[in-house]
Amino acid sequence: MAYCSYLNLYLAFYLSCIAPLSLAQTAKSSVPFKAVNLGDWLVTEGWMNPSLFDGITNKDLLDGTQVQFMSTNLQEYLSAENGGGTDVVANRASAFGWETFRLWRVNDSSFNFRVFNKQFVGLGGQGTQVRADSNAPGDSETFQIIRNDGDPNRVRIKATNGLFLQAKSETLVTIDYEGLGWEDSNPSNFKMTIVKTLKGEYQITNGYGPNRAPQVMRDHWNTYITDEDFGFMSSNGLNAVRIPVGWWIAQDPTPPKPFVGGSLQALDNAFTWAKKYGMKVIVDLHAVEGSQNGNEHSGTRDGYQEWGASNIQDTVVVIDFLAKRYANNPSLAAIKLMNEPLAPGVTLDTLKKYYQASYDAVRKHTPSAYVILSNRLGPADPKELLSFARNLNRVVIDVHYYNLFSNKFNNMDVQQNIDYIYNQRASDVKDVTTSNGPLSFVGEWTAEFAKGGASMQDYKRFANAQIDVYEGATFGWAYWAYKCAANHWSLKWMIENNYIKL
Numbered sequence: 001m002a003y004c005s006y007l008n009l010y011l012a013f014y015l016s017c018i019a020p021l022s023l024a025q026t027a028k029s030s031v032p033f034k035a036v037n038l039g040d041w042l043v044t045e046g047w048m049n050p051s052l053f054d055g056i057t058n059k060d061l062l063d064g065t066q067v068q069f070m071s072t073n074l075q076e077y078l079s080a081e082n083g084g085g086t087d088v089v090a091n092r093a094s095a096f097g098w099e100t101f102r103l104w105r106v107n108d109s110s111f112n113f114r115v116f117n118k119q120f121v122g123l124g125g126q127g128t129q130v131r132a133d134s135n136a137p138g139d140s141e142t143f144q145i146i147r148n149d150g151d152p153n154r155v156r157i158k159a160t161n162g163l164f165l166q167a168k169s170e171t172l173v174t175i176d177y178e179g180l181g182w183e184d185s186n187p188s189n190f191k192m193t194i195v196k197t198l199k200g201e202y203q204i205t206n207g208y209g210p211n212r213a214p215q216v217m218r219d220h221w222n223t224y225i226t227d228e229d230f231g232f233m234s235s236n237g238l239n240a241v242r243i244p245v246g247w248w249i250a251q252d253p254t255p256p257k258p259f260v261g262g263s264l265q266a267l268d269n270a271f272t273w274a275k276k277y278g279m280k281v282i283v284d285l286h287a288v289e290g291s292q293n294g295n296e297h298s299g300t301r302d303g304y305q306e307w308g309a310s311n312i313q314d315t316v317v318v319i320d321f322l323a324k325r326y327a328n329n330p331s332l333a334a335i336k337l338m339n340e341p342l343a344p345g346v347t348l349d350t351l352k353k354y355y356q357a358s359y360d361a362v363r364k365h366t367p368s369a370y371v372i373l374s375n376r377l378g379p380a381d382p383k384e385l386l387s388f389a390r391n392l393n394r395v396v397i398d399v400h401y402y403n404l405f406s407n408k409f410n411n412m413d414v415q416q417n418i419d420y421i422y423n424q425r426a427s428d429v430k431d432v433t434t435s436n437g438p439l440s441f442v443g444e445w446t447a448e449f450a451k452g453g454a455s456m457q458d459y460k461r462f463a464n465a466q467i468d469v470y471e472g473a474t475f476g477w478a479y480w481a482y483k484c485a486a487n488h489w490s491l492k493w494m495i496e497n498n499y500i501k502l
């Protein structure tokens with residue numbers, strides 16, 4: 001409080017002449033932060049805001065959708081024999097990995113089918129027999145899915161040569177059927193089952209396509225988070241935002257397709273609003289090229305985790321870009337180098353090499369911004385980065401705590417969830433909070449829990465227990481998320497409805 005005593009502040013309040021500037025000067029915005037994640041803003045997560053996908057044709061057939069096809073004639077599933085590399089057959093009574101095809105969307109109705117071993121289904125260059133041995137999809141790996149008007153999961157699959165795929169026999173699947181018809185005995189008829197969908201940034205931008213996606217995304221960026229939201233956050237006790245961004249932001253305004261430009265302007269706006277309301281910004285590289293975890297929020301096309309050593313250099317370029325742009329912005333608190341790398345696909349060795357190179361990139365531009373290292377998800381020791389991080393300056397270990405996504409939480413009642421926070425989570429936080437090492441940050445948590453359906457009082461107790469314990473983290477915490485269609489995941493909703501008071 002540089003200018004005024006409490007008395008002056010109250011006077012100023014009653015004279016209603018607190019300009020945003022003086023708020024900025026009086027707000028406490030240093031560690032430990034009370035922060036919130038601006039999830040689903042610059043990196044789409046469809047479950048948080050499903051209606052954003054409503055304008056897409058065939059919106060259930062987006063990139064990465066996993067489908068299975070049962071021949072209605074043979075009552076057997078199509079299968080990429082051996083998981084790929086050879087013939088496609090139609091002789092499986094039930095469907096697992098080899099019988100599952102991941103869609104790459106070419107346009108509203110045409111697709112490539114990626115098999116278990118990552119090859120694509122096609123003609124294999126000659127003859128009519130269907131194979132799964134192409135490493136890059138072209139015209140002969142592109143198929144139109146034609147849906148039955150009355151039953152959208154009854155389909156025929158048409159090749160670019162105008163002929164249909166048919167299951168001639170259990171071991172002979174060909175592209176040479178010319179007829180029409182929707183009878184069960186028609187060898188070109190299949191029952192399609194959708195077993196998994198992805199709804200991330202790749203899916204929404206490629207789903208709308210190059211003509212519509214730019215407008216849809218810009219409208220979303222301009223309305224989902226605004227100046228007023230930063231006002232709401234700061235007046236309700238939050239002093240920082242963690243903003244997930246995707247790797248394509250570094251190539252704004254012309255990122256590689258299907259991503260569209262404009263998210264950089266939105267991030268710039270966030271810095272402007274943060275300054276106005278005396279808040280800090282944590283920039284979080286949430287989606288890296290190749291995908292570090294296969295989740296939709298990693299920007300993946302089809303759910304394969306492919307980020308590795310060969311991607312390090314390109315990803316450091318993204319960090320360098322962000323650090324350079326915001327290094328001298330007083331609202332920059334930290335840059336998080338990568339969200340939720342997943343073990344064992346991302347090895348500790350590769351991750352450390354990347355973290356070191358990205359740390360150096362940030363330090364080229366700023367000595368003071370914190371650098372945040374995400375722990376690995378999956379089978380990984382939560383302390384595995386501590387000794388590495390001890391050699392770096394102003395670094396933070398980011399951990400995410402959800403009483404979800406694991407069977408052990410499925411039957412826990414509210415009190416058991418709360419006990420888990422005071423026992424297990426408290427000890428987890430202690431494990432990554434050391435006296436002369438990196439700071440600790442609970443970068444994601446939420447008041448929802450696996451069983452759900454509890455009373456308002458119970459949700460309040462569960463949220464407060466977490467705030468109690470996560471306040472022990474020396475860099476602070478960040479709620480997931482600010483806005484979400486599922487109410488308990490929305491801190492805005494939780495504050496407005498008196499579930500959470502900071």
Ligand SMILES: *[C@@H]1O[C@H](CO)[C@@H](O)[C@H](O)[C@H]1NC(C)=O
Nearest residue numbers: 106107108109110142143160
């Ligand atoms: C979709 O792609 C297929 C295959 O390239 C092409 O034949 C078809 O004309 C395209 N449809 C539209 C509507 O662009």
